[in-house]
Amino acid sequence: MATFRTTASVLLLALAALGAAAPAGAAGCEGVQHCVDVPRFSARLSDFRAIEQSGKRVLIATVKFENKTDQPLILGYVTGSGLGIDELGNRYTISDSGSVRGIGLVSRSSLDTRFTLQPGERADARFELDWRAYNQLAGVEFRLEMALREIEALPGNQYRAGREHLVSFAGLRDGLLAPAPAPAAGAPPAAAQAAPATPEPAVDPCGGRPACFSAGTFTAEVTGLTTSQQSNYWYVQLRVRFQNHSGAPVILAYQNGSGTLVDGDGLRYKVGSAKDVSGIGIVTRDSADPQFVLGPGETRTASLTYAYHRYAGSPTPGSTVFSPDFVVEQLEVLPSRQIRSVREHLVSFTGLAAKDSPATALGTGGGDAAEALKKLGDLFRKKK
Secondary structure: OOOOOOHHHHHHHHHHHHOOOOOOOOOOOOOOOOEEEOOOEEEEEEEEEEEEEOOEEEEEEEEEEEEOOOOOEEEEEEOOOOEEEEOOOOEEEOOOHHHEEOOOEEOOOOEOOOOEEOOOOEEEEEEEEEEEOOOOOOOOOEEEEEEEEEEEEEOOOEEEEEEEEEEEEEEEOOOEEOOOOOOHHHOOOHHHHHOOOOOOOOOOOOOOOOOEEEOOOEEEEEEEEEEEEEOOEEEEEEEEEEEEOOOOOEEEEEEOOOOEEEEOOOOEEEOOOHHHEEOOOEEOOOOEOOOOEEOOOOEEEEEEEEEEEOOOOOOOOOOOEEEEEEEEEEEEEOOOOOEEEEEEEEEEOOOEEOOOOHHHHHHHHOOOHHHHHHHHHHHHHHHO
16 A cells, blocks of 8 residues: 655655665666666667557557666556657557556555566566557657656555656657667676575576577576468467576466567467466466476476457458567465465567478468468568
């Protein structure tokens, strides 16, 4: 529950935030485009898409946050603050809580404290904004802004809302993709090295591989990406191998409804229901399945199937490049045998090509040989 403070305490909090020391290893925004520095963290736009779907124009932004201090930092998205504007003045807004993934929400009555960054840690969040365009003209250049709020931990396992920061990005166009930053653990601050918490690996466990995502305690690497078609449905099956890089067991679960994929033509696929998720438990508003437990060093594989339904008059998929993402929640089993969600992790990959041959992919998904050969021919023509 948020607590209210006097004007004097707010001023003291602001002064303390401004005076917080940044660790030597914090990269910040120096020399980086579409990046915003505030005293305690930086926010870098790492991916941006502008697509059309069912009469709506949708902006999908992935933002990477970095803790620049030598203390844990809790951040939350301020509900109602997300706004996108194109050069024609059209307004894009975040319509519901499901349009924000990977970071908790801050409102007048509640605080979600799960987005906690350790010193020097980076983590992603995804924001979706939409505008019902109908037949109106839409722009192609965008400005995006949102408010993030720091959350303070108090004695007695209590929390209160802290300083608020407006983060904005301008000059955005569809397909913007920022280069990945260097691993944060390359030059850790002395304070972070002495901290009792489990340190991040000295070397990026993904080794710079584009189909690998590192969350510090675990990695998620794509081992297969298969396309198929049945009737008016197009499918992309994503297989991901998770590995625990910490010294303690890690429990992960897929967040229901979080899986989305955008292909190279801007068409959007979704993970529709629980039957499209295999090998890993699912978290919903009412329940959490803790079956996916990784011991130290252990690996396990899960699969997600994204679907696109082509209605009459809508585009036919033809791209062989895909950018999928989804959210996994890190769970904790309490002594009372209750399950608590500790952290959300937005897992995202960009510019992936199918790893299985189209013939194999379509054979497993209900397609026919003729369609498989057509797709194979298209693939070779694009390589010429």
